[in-house]
Amino acid sequence: MTRQYFGTDGIRGEVGKFPIVPDFVMRLGYAAGQVLAKNAPTHGKPTVLIGKDTRVSGYLLEAALEAGFSAAGVDVMLCGPMPTPAIAYLTRALRLSAGVVISASHNPYHDNGIKFFSANGDKLDDAIELQIEAALNEPMNCVDSAHLGKAKRLDDAAGRYIEFCKSTFPNHLNLHGLKLVLDCAHGAAYHIAPHVFHELGAEVISIGVQPNGKNINDGVGATAPQALIEKVKEEKADLGIALDGDADRLQLVDASGRVFNGDELLYLIAKSRKDAGEKVDGVVGTLMTNMAVEKAIEAEGILFTRAKVGDRYVLEQLKEKNWLLGGEGSGHLICLDKHTTGDGIVAALQVLTAMKQGNQTLAQLLQKVTLFPQTLINVRYKQGYQWQSDANMKEAIANAEQHLAGSGRVLIRASGTEPLLRVMVEASDAQMAKDHAQKIASVIPT
Structure with missing residues (x-):
């Protein structure tokens, strides 16, 4: 069955346009509540934790969700602005029925x-999402007054999560002597992350910690690292840490202003664990993971495999193979022995662990890895075009792969929402990547 509303990471869109409107979100809460009630144990009501990031629309959508759950007879706990991975942790720690993040x-x-988390702090199973979608197509009703859900605040959510994050850093290590610049993107970690790194001993200079409802990710955070680069240089800091609006992705900046992406950090974490004598069976990347990282991981004797783009698919592969480490270049990094989902703060602490144990800088730890240049060209194609069966496209791809011969690769991805092909060529030589990408793109009818 095809999903109508859920994407790879919940339901997302522009506020005020369907489906991100109060009426639909209330019905979503009701539908999800019905499914939870049906699957819940016979004793007690289901209870759901609702968290959000710092967007002004969070107030609106939180109220709509709360009303929908209450109408379905589900109790609600509200914790206000909290990172997405915090909701996953708290849902599991408090033995709740589900967690919901508005972000x-x-x-x-x-x-x-x-987006939803299961009672175990995982992304919801496909089967549950399909049950919720089926319930959305039914009329919304309301349980009788005696069975309505209640709502209450979880006042100590921030403190609980801060302690959890700190617990993922080795007890015998500390961050004394490190000067860090921390960019919280005016997002959900603004009142969480600075405490974590400060309490572990670092000198912390924070930016992106003054949310006003409209400035989330605006020129700050993991998707806009220039502000962090400038602050790291200005403060002569040892390291810069950039989170995104809901703090589930990470980018790092060293003292020179060099940015390190998720691909490089994934390799670093895997190698440092192997060097420390830990068992690292394999690592899951995605179709977009840089080939240089794949080769470097395999050179360490560690297996590597690629999942579809999206942390949901990385997680699926990790569980299937019973591995612990996976991630994306965007900075979604998963360490399943530390958390059930990607967590920017926890991932940063794993990198800092490697730096402390090896007594080395990021650049020193990554000196064996030089990322292959990538050229990405987006081409809007003519309606009805079937690129998989186009002889010209097949010939252009085959020609590129023959010339690259193990020193690069070709990836063609179609957009799921518009007539757009993404042509990516990666090679050890930048000009070679550019030339082959342009040749492939040129055969696509526009």
Whole structure:
């Protein structure tokens, strides 16, 4: 069955346009509440935790969700602005039925979304999402007054999560002597992340910690690292840490202003664990993971495989193979022995662990990895075009792959929402990547 509303990471869109409107979100809460009630144990009401990032629309959508859950007879706990991975942790720690996050992650403030976590702190199973979608197509009703859900505040949510994050850093290490610049993107971690790194001993200089409802991800955070680069240089800091609006992705900047992306950090975490004598069976990247990282991981004797783009698919592969480490270049990094989902703060602490244990800088730890240049060209194609069966396209791809011969690769991805092909060529030589990408793009009818 095809999903009508859920994407790879919940339901997302522009606020005020369907489906991110109060009426639909209330019905979503009711539908999800019905499914939870049906699948819940016989004793007690289901209870759901609702968190959000700092978008002004969070107030509106939080109230709509709360009303929908209450109408379905589900109790609600509200914790206000909290990182997405915090909701996953708290849902599991408090033995709740589900967690809900109101966030559009790295998108601008006028977008928002709803994503769910299971009782175990995982992304919802496909089967549950399909049950919710089926319930959305039924009329919304309301349980009788005696069975309505209640709502209450979880006042100590921030403190609980701060302690959890700190617990993922080795007890015998500390961050004394490190000067960090921390960019919270005016997002959900603004009142969380500075405490974590400060309490572990670092000197912390924070930017992106003054949310006003409209400035989330605006020129700050993991998707806009220039502000962090400038602040790191200005403060002569050892390291800069950039989170996105809901704090589930990470980018790092060293003292020279060099940005390190998720691909490089994934390799670093895997290698440092292997060097420390830990068992690292394999690592899951995505179709977009840089080939240089794949080769470097395999050179360490560690297996590597690629999942479809999206942390949901990385997580699926990790569970299937019973591995612990995976991630994306965007900075979604998953360490399943530390958390059930990608967590920017926890991932940063794993990198800092590697730096402390090896007594090395980021550049020193990554000196064996030089990322392959990538050329990405987006081509809007003529209606009805079937690129998989186009002889000219097949010939152009085959020609490129023959010339690259193990020193690069070709990836063609079609947009799921518009007639757009994404042509990506990666090679050890930048000009070669550019030339082959342009040749492939040129055969696509526009």
